[in-house]
Amino acid sequence: MTPTPTPTPTPAPTQTTAPRQTALFAAHVARGAKLVDFGGWHMPLQYVGILAEHRAVREAAGIFDVSHMGEIDFRGPRALEAVQGVITNDATRLADGRALYTAVCYPDGGIVDDCIVYRRSAQDFRLVVNASNTAKDLAFFHEHAGQLCDIADRSEQWALIAVQGPDAPGIVAELGEASWLDLPSFAFASGMLAGVPVEAARTGYTGEDGFELFVPAHRSESVWNALLDAGTQPIGLGARDTLRLEARLCLYGHDIDETTTAFEAGLGWVVKLDKLDKTSFTGQEALAALKQQGRKRKLVGFRVEGRGIARPHAEILDADDRVVGQVTSGGPAPTAGGAVGMAYIPAHLAGPGDTIQIRQRGKVLTGRLVQGPFYKRDR
């Protein structure tokens, strides 16, 4: 890994290039991880088994190497203005050390990516983006805000380790700074952990409490091993997916993409058409019009009734057996029980408690619509 910030976009990983490896790759191989290609990266799918790893996060603490995610930094006197111009949420209300979740939209309102914006200082914002979108996002940011501040992909310099589960905050604070326990959700602070300078953010993608740790890539194995020694379990992308699905968190490329809008996806709360600082942003006009029109379809959550597991791409049928929608995420819910999923369906069919017919491979399953997450931790 060469920690050289590059102001120009790095080429997007394609099928023809070998999958990239994170700084922790050797540690995963040494631990016997089963690997999978994901978004151009060679990543752990599982270490011992998806169900056991899922349970470890719900009941104790697990650690995830999510270093494949992109870190794109906006720096300069007009960094806030630049960020505001490309995100749908409103970063003016962020104080230093606070973060928010947002969408990034095309001029037509389709979703470029979803990401978390961290305000490190008034002139230094970090956007953490989906791995497979990093190059696309960087090009988009340069196009729409590149003249306002320095925008650089620093993904190579940073490892990102998520520590999630009921025991996670205690373990992270014990190894790191006790003061991190006072950080509320979506706050972050720097400090030392296992002798390594890190930034600890109270964020995650599992429905559990925990932290995501930004660690200098070349020191990441020290942090990873210290967390393992403290009793955490390593968790692969397999359980990351079942955990986020139970918590009903969207996954870019499945539940949201350039053909979906934030309103349809239930992410209208991150679209601030009237920002405090009155700035405009890419996609604003289209989103204002879409909001006016009302949504024709809606991303719903469902629980499969009886036996069966609905999978992505299964078809949603109306009363006349016409295909009117599609499952975007679906699988077993190890903690909540049964099988759950998300699907786009026509808005008029989306009443709470309604049922939908789901056809896959010649069979029809019934899904009952559920509001909110399938799993919610005790607070």
Added chain:
Amino acid sequence: MSDAVPSNLRYTRDHEWARGEDDGTVTIGITAHAVDQLGDITMLTLPEPGSKLETGESFGDVDSVKAVSELFAPLAGEVTSTNDQLDASPELVNAAPYGAGWLVTLRPTDRDSLSNLMDAIAYEKLLAETE
């Protein structure tokens, strides 16, 4: 693969195994290699006893956490029983693919058809090629 391929079974390219029983039926399951590829198995959909299967016909599904895979009949015959324990404990297939995790038994239309399937040596060779 660290798991040994049992020498007393016959195999298919779809990573299923078949074992001729003394009563003339054939027991069918999936191999340790299949289990390793699938990961945690969460649900099995198996045919009703009495169902008639043709060789190569899809006769059920294996759902793992990540995906669903089809089962294909290694030989033609009539299903005589299914493993009821798998409804409540699908993880038996992970734990003991050649034992308690068997899937169905069937009465073959032609018992000699078992010899058309790969023996352990041929199956090990197939595994070596797919590694």
